[in-house]
Structure formats: C-alpha cells, structure tokens
Amino acid sequence: MMNRRRLTQTLFALPFGAALPGLGRAQGMPDFGVLKAGYAQRLKKILAAGELPYVDMESSCNPTRVDIDFVAKNLDRLNIGLMALSADIGEGQFKRGVRYDGLSEKLVAAYPDRFIPIGNGGQPPALTEAPAEFMDAQEAAAVKRQIMCLGEFEFHHYPSGRQVKRGEGDERHVNVPIDGPTGHRVFSLSEKTGMAFQIHYEIEDALLAPLEQMLAQYPKAKVVWCHLAQVRYSERATRYNAAYVDGLIRRFHNLHFDTAFGDSASVYRPSNQRHARIWGSDGGLAGEWRDLLAAHPKRFLSALDLGGDRMDRIGEYDQRHRYFLKLLPAEIQHQVAYRNAWSLLFGEEFA
Numbered sequence: 001m002m003n004r005r006r007l008t009q010t011l012f013a014l015p016f017g018a019a020l021p022g023l024g025r026a027q028g029m030p031d032f033g034v035l036k037a038g039y040a041q042r043l044k045k046i047l048a049a050g051e052l053p054y055v056d057m058e059s060s061c062n063p064t065r066v067d068i069d070f071v072a073k074n075l076d077r078l079n080i081g082l083m084a085l086s087a088d089i090g091e092g093q094f095k096r097g098v099r100y101d102g103l104s105e106k107l108v109a110a111y112p113d114r115f116i117p118i119g120n121g122g123q124p125p126a127l128t129e130a131p132a133e134f135m136d137a138q139e140a141a142a143v144k145r146q147i148m149c150l151g152e153f154e155f156h157h158y159p160s161g162r163q164v165k166r167g168e169g170d171e172r173h174v175n176v177p178i179d180g181p182t183g184h185r186v187f188s189l190s191e192k193t194g195m196a197f198q199i200h201y202e203i204e205d206a207l208l209a210p211l212e213q214m215l216a217q218y219p220k221a222k223v224v225w226c227h228l229a230q231v232r233y234s235e236r237a238t239r240y241n242a243a244y245v246d247g248l249i250r251r252f253h254n255l256h257f258d259t260a261f262g263d264s265a266s267v268y269r270p271s272n273q274r275h276a277r278i279w280g281s282d283g284g285l286a287g288e289w290r291d292l293l294a295a296h297p298k299r300f301l302s303a304l305d306l307g308g309d310r311m312d313r314i315g316e317y318d319q320r321h322r323y324f325l326k327l328l329p330a331e332i333q334h335q336v337a338y339r340n341a342w343s344l345l346f347g348e349e350f351a
C-alpha cells in the first residue's frame, strides 16, 4: 500500500490524460487531455477571428449563487478564452461541514471548453478555522484530478474597499503566516503535484523575508503572486518595487505574478492611496514596471479578479484588463494573455 505522499507523486508523474491504473477519475470530471484539446480549439477559434483571447486565472464566486450560464455567455461575448473560476466556501456552507466545493465539476460539465477546474479559495472561515481539514479536502481533489490547479490562498489580506464600506473591515483582515503549517502544506502540495497555486499577500517589509524563505525551500512550487504592484500602504512597503520583483524573478524560476489590479484612478479607501502602482502619471504604464514586463514576459498572467459580489461587472473588468494588455508590445500581449497560463497548466508551450 502506497502512503499518501508516494501515491500523489506517482499520480502526478503521469501526463494529463494518461490512464490511471486502478484509480478511477473523479466522476463527472472529463479527462484532462480532452479538456486541453477543447481549450486549444477555443483559443484558436478566437485568434482566427482576429481577437485576442485571454485566460482569466483568478476569479472567484459564491458557488451557491453563481449564474453559470450568465458567466459563460459573457466569456463568449467578450472573447475571453478561459476562466479559472474558483468557489469560495461561505459561512453557511462551512457550518454545514463543506471543506471542498465541487463547483468546478458543474462548470466543466456545462461548458468544458470555457472553464479550468480549480480548487477552492483559501480564505476564512475554511482556511482560518479548519485549515487542516480544508487542505485535506483540496489535496484529495487534486489527487482525484478534480482540479488542474489550486485556488487563491489568502495568507495576508487587508479588507477590500468594498468590505470596509460594508463594515466588514476588521473581520476580513487575514494574517496566516506563510511559513506556518498551512503555508508548508500548500507549497509542498504544489511541488508534489506540479499544480500551481495563487497567493494573496499584501506587501509589508517584514513579510517579504518569510515568503522568500518559502520560495527558496520549495523551488519547484508553482506560485502565482496575485495583484502585481498592488500596494495598499506605501509606508509599510518601502522595499517593494520593480527592481525587487526583478530580483525575485531571477532567483525563483517558478514564480509568476498575475495582473489583476485596479485602474490608475482606483483608490484604496482605508489608506487613501492609489494602490495600483503599475500606472504612470499619464495613464500609461510606469517605466520601471513596463521594463519589468518586457524583460520577463513569461512570468505574468492575465486575471480579472471577479468576485461573488461583482460578477455582473465582468464587462467593465474585461475592458480594464484589455486596456492594460494593449499597452504591452504585441508579442508580449499574447504571452501574458494566454501563452503563460498554458505553460503553467500544461508544462508546454501553446502551439
């Protein structure tokens, strides 16, 4: 009998789509090879029509409320190639004992060429109140191949401007040590499975060293640090700039960043600062960030960061993201929009 670590290693040594001896795939989830073929076909169809498809690697929703047909219709309308739409386990579900929500199976069953099966959002209450059970459930989904990548883990998350407005500020300040037990489990699960995961990690000087230490300890972990250049309090993040990110990219070969950030006018209310630091004063990209993207075009990913309370704003988010993409040189647009996500998911170039 293989122990769990051995079993996981064996499973993920197999290419996507390979037969799994003695182990049935999760019911209802198509073979990943079949999904991959459908994704490629869809991306190529949009490209052939002269449009730029992109892969939204980071959006989430309330799985008990999401209108799947509405989202799918909008993906078509907006020429969005694929979406990794993760389920956030809410308070009600959590109290009913849910530690893994199978939204991905429903999405893929309904629209197999539009959605990437992804693990659940690592956030309160599941991540903070039952971290071991939550991680057990995500790992089980990974082993059963119900998902291709893990969701966004909120290790350090200030309340969003919208949450502050709704009076949810204090309870939404999440601080889970990235080098604590949960951090080690996520990083090591990614190494074992080859699956990428995302982190939400607000930038503070003192928090950079523990993250760097984890990246160094798990060099094969595929980490997507969400929200490039989003700094909510500049006085707490004196070391973070494009040169710092450049240094990380050179040291850590499996580190990526997603490009879900606000527009140049977006202000983070609690600090009153324009938190999307990527913008220059003229509405274009600031020079240091533009140069960084040009120097490392394979490390940045498209993302919308839609959430349960803003799914109906998909058109506006799409427009904003496409405005950013258009500021990049043409070749890099294709890298960031879908090629890098493809490499991250499948370990090969999109062809």
Ligand SMILES: [Zn+2]
Pocket (backbone or CB within 6 Å): 152, 199, 200, 226, 227
């Ligand atoms: Zn986030």
